[in-house]
Amino acid sequence: MRRIAILGSTGSIGRSTLSVVESYPERFQVTALAAGRNVDAAYQQALRWKPRAICLAAKEDAEALRSRLKSVGQTSIEVLHGSAGSVRVATHPEADFVVSAIVGVAGLEATYEAVRAGKSVGLANKESLVVAGDLLTAEARKQGKPLLPIDSEHNAVHQCLRAGRREEVERIWLTASGGPFMRTPKSQFPAITVEQALNHPTWKMGKRITIDSATLMNKGFEIIEACRLFDLPPSRVQVLVHPESTIHSMVEFVDGSILAQFSVTDMRLPILYALTYPERIPSDLRFPVMNLRHLEFCPPDMEKFPCLRLAYEAAAAGGAKTIALNAADEVAVAAFLDGCIGFDAIPRVIESVISATKTGKLESIREVLGADAEARRAAGEQVERLSRSSSPIPRAASIMSHRE
Numbered sequence: 499m500r501r502i503a504i505l506g507s508t509g510s511i512g513r514s515t516l517s518v519v520e521s522y523p524e525r526f527q528v529t530a531l532a533a534g535r536n537v538d539a540a541y542q543q544a545l546r547w548k549p550r551a552i553c554l555a556a557k558e559d560a561e562a563l564r565s566r567l568k569s570v571g572q573t574s575i576e577v578l579h580g581s582a583g584s585v586r587v588a589t590h591p592e593a594d595f596v597v598s599a600i601v602g603v604a605g606l607e608a609t610y611e612a613v614r615a616g617k618s619v620g621l622a623n624k625e626s627l628v629v630a631g632d633l634l635t636a637e638a639r640k641q642g643k644p645l646l647p648i649d650s651e652h653n654a655v656h657q658c659l660r661a662g663r664r665e666e667v668e669r670i671w672l673t674a675s676g677g678p679f680m681r682t683p684k685s686q687f688p689a690i691t692v693e694q695a696l697n698h699p700t701w702k703m704g705k706r707i708t709i710d711s712a713t714l715m716n717k718g719f720e721i722i723e724a725c726r727l728f729d730l731p732p733s734r735v736q737v738l739v740h741p742e743s744t745i746h747s748m749v750e751f752v753d754g755s756i757l758a759q760f761s762v763t764d765m766r767l768p769i770l771y772a773l774t775y776p777e778r779i780p781s782d783l784r785f786p787v788m789n790l791r792h793l794e795f796c797p798p799d800m801e802k803f804p805c806l807r808l809a810y811e812a813a814a815a816g817g818a819k820t821i822a823l824n825a826a827d828e829v830a831v832a833a834f835l836d837g838c839i840g841f842d843a844i845p846r847v848i849e850s851v852i853s854a855t856k857t858g859k860l861e862s863i864r865e866v867l868g869a870d871a872e873a874r875r876a877a878g879e880q881v882e883r884l885s886r887s888s889s890p891i892p893r894a895a896s897i898m899s900h901r902e
């Protein structure tokens with residue numbers, strides 16, 4: 499029986515994890531849950547899964563949850579709040595596996611503490627690797643525990659790498675759907691609405707990663723994630739646009755052989771892989787191979803999607819630059835979702851923050867969080883400047899869809 503703690507249980511990955519747990523009651527048990535602000539979903543999950551502990555981000559939400567649970571006679575669940583609470587969930591003595599799926603840098607501390615506590619970690623929270631990959635991977639090595647990627651691309655790479663030794667790897671090919679604006683001319687980017695940007699062609703995900711997929715920043719983060727997880731320089735991690743999202747990624751070996759992993763576009767599969775690694779167990783997540791007709795590939799357009807170039811530059815510089823990349827993106831995406839800046843302004847905010855950030859290696863999570871706060875402040879100022887100077891932000895559908 500694998501006893502699981504889920505960080506970000508009310509989100510897209512968190513719910514998919516619970517769905518996997520539900521399908522295999524004889525294998526998995528929920529020990530602890532951590533969420534953000536969704537009190538209703540946390541309440542339902544507490545009743546359904548009866549975890550030992552549950553955490554919400556804010557104290558008042560935790561108090562509301564505690565009294566709702568008390569009113570139905572449920573007093574044995576420890577209700578926690580804040581970052582100390584999510585660390586308690588991540589390091590719960592009865593949990594042996596932690597699924598890290600809080601969105602953003604908010605997930606870093608609990609993820610790091612889970613690794614430090616010697617838990618096996620299934621990692622969806624890519625931001626942790628982007629901002630503190632060296633610290634996380636070093637700690638996992640020290641603990642002798644795997645960091646198992648749940649992100650579908652890295653999960654695919656992890657699977658392909660089982661076919662060869664690390665020194666036999668030439669490069670990694672990360673596939674990208676291209677997002678909803680692959681065929682939209684750049685001249686139309688300023689008119690892109692929130693609604694259009696949230697309409698991802700192949701995956702249903704949380705809002706931030708969906709916007710990051712539309713700007714290709716998500717792929718940029720994944721480049722850094724791959725460098726950190728698989729110990730490769732950015733020059734050996736390449737991106738290939740593949741709109742069908744059928745092939746989740748590939749590994750090219752030194753002899754020229756290329757191995758690819760493909761499967762249904764359903765996050766329950768990489769979650770199941772991580773939860774059962776190194777075993778594989780039967781599932782009903784079957785890919786209809788006989789229906790496969792057409793797979794398209796093309797190189798990414800770095801000029802149209804500058805976030806990809808910014809990510810390569812930050813990956814090469816490392817340290818503070820990757821922290822600034824993530825922090826500025828989090829602030830810029832939130833500002834876009836709030837209607838304060840346009841879609842085309844997202845890379846501009848990021849570029850200005852990164853170029854003002856000095857390179858430097860961070861030696862502890864505390865230093866990482868300090869650099870993150872500094873970059874957020876700079877990004878906030880940039881957003882304010884842009885929102886004061888820009889024309890009104892489009893709200894209704896205002897560009898033609900260029901997808902077939």
Ligand SMILES: NC(=O)c1ccc[n+]([C@@H]2O[C@H](COP(=O)([O-])OP(=O)(O)OC[C@H]3O[C@@H](n4cnc5c(N)ncnc54)[C@H](OP(=O)(O)O)[C@@H]3O)[C@@H](O)[C@H]2O)c1
Binds near residue numbers: 765
């Ligand atoms: N969705 C995917 O298919 C996918 C694929 C690959 C990687 N990922 C990565 O997985 C992570 C989660 O993505 P998602 O799509 O599941 O996001 P999501 O649907 O937005 O869910 C985010 C989760 O984080 C929680 N949360 C937010 N702020 C928090 C805080 N301060 N403290 C504690 N919990 C907090 C949210 O809680 P509330 O809802 O209660 O506020 C929610 O449970 C991201 O890093 C993303 O890049 C996702």
